[in-house]
Amino acid sequence: xxxxxxxxxxxxxxxxxxxxxxxxxxxxxxxxxxxxxxxxxxxxxxxxxxxxxxxxxxxxxxxxxxxxxxxxxxxxxxxxxxxxxxxxxxxxxxxxxxxxxxxxxxxxxxxxxxxx
Amino acid sequence: xxxxxxxxxxxxxxxxxxxxxxxxxxxxxxxxxxxxxxxxxxxxxxxxxxxxxxxxxxxxxxxxxxxxxxxxxxxxxxxxxxxxxxxxxxxxxxxxxxxxxxxxxxxxxxxxxx
Numbered sequence: 418x419x420x421x422x423x424x425x426x427x428x429x430x431x432x433x434x435x436x437x438x439x440x441x442x443x444x445x446x447x448x449x450x451x452x453x454x455x456x457x458x459x460x461x462x463x464x465x466x467x468x469x470x471x472x473x474x475x476x477x478x479x480x481x482x483x484x485x486x487x488x489x490x491x492x493x494x495x496x497x498x499x500x501x502x503x504x505x506x507x508x509x510x511x512x513x514x515x516x517x518x519x520x521x522x523x524x525x526x527x528x529x530x531x532x533x
Numbered sequence: 534x535x536x537x538x539x540x541x542x543x544x545x546x547x548x549x550x551x552x553x554x555x556x557x558x559x560x561x562x563x564x565x566x567x568x569x570x571x572x573x574x575x576x577x578x579x580x581x582x583x584x585x586x587x588x589x590x591x592x593x594x595x596x597x598x599x600x601x602x603x604x605x606x607x608x609x610x611x612x613x614x615x616x617x618x619x620x621x622x623x624x625x626x627x628x629x630x631x632x633x634x635x636x637x638x639x640x641x642x643x644x645x646x647x
Contacts, residue, residue, distance in 0.1 A: 421576065450634065459537075459622055459637030460577075473634045507577070521567065521579035522635070 419444055423508050423525035430498050431533050438493045438528045440508030448472075449491040450522065451483060452507040460507055466491055467513065495530075503532045537625050539638035546613050547646050553609045554641040556623035560604030564626045567635060568597055568608055571620040580608075580621075613645040 422441045430436050442449050448467045452460035462475035466485035480496040489510070495502055506529075509522035538557045546552050558566060565584045571577040581590045586601040594611045610617055620642050624635035 452637075457639070459539075459624075459639045460635075462634050462636065465634055475634075521582050522569075522577075524569075524576040524578070526574070526576045 421508060421510050421523050421525035423506075423528050425528055426526065427529045427531075429531045429533060432498055432500060434498050434532075435494065435496045436498060436530060438495075438506050438508075438530070440491045440493070440510075440525060442489045442491065442508075442510035443523045446510035446512045446523065447489055448511045448513055449485055449489065450509045450511070451491070451493045452509065453477075454505045454507060454527070455501075456504075463493070463506075498532045500532050503530060505529050537623060537636050537638040539621075539623055539641050541641060542639065543642040543644070545644045545646065548613060548615060550613050550645075551609065551611045552613055552643065553607050554621055554643075556606045556608070556638055558604050558606070558623070558625040560601060563601045563604075566599055566601075566606050567624045568606070569622040569624070571622060571640070573619070577622060610643075613643075615645045615647050618643055618645045 421443050424439050450465040451463040453463055454460045463477050463481055464474040464483055465472045469485045482494045484492045505527040507527045508525045511520045511522050540555050565582055567582050568580040569577040570580050581597045583599040588599040590597050597608045599606045620640040622637050622640045624637040626635055
């Protein structure tokens, strides 16, 4: 059983650019959630994808968008990067079938984005 | 309490000491309380998911209790070891369901000195 993998692990962008982060969910998991962790804070919920549709969004602007593919992998896209977007972006997968409504999340190691 | 809050923010203990942390969460519309351990350069890993008032869960030297009526959970580590050094996060679902939409506390950073 493969775990959650994210790419790239580190990247540097400049203000105004766009970035795409990728996540492969754990085998058998149909739900992917994205979190942003800024320095000194806990992870903050960005949005969740289930059956290729966005299923809930946190307090993030529309320039944060995503996709989920038929194999349940997912992308997080951020347009018009700002300095405050510098953070660790975590992807987490879960299963609504086996985990139920209280299912634990399985996280990747994150993508560290630095915006200069 | 409107948010999930953890205390202390950081903790330094000696090997062999027992320690505990606190997580406070909104007690209204409670659904579940998650605890995760996050070691440096690794991914967060679930320790416990607790749903019932009075729940007590144990995994090796680590245990957790839950009080949903007053909105707190304690995580205990008995006989801390250097490998227990990590950030411990608690989280609770926002808005009633737990399909991965968790509100996290800021974490407690534990350092266990040999």
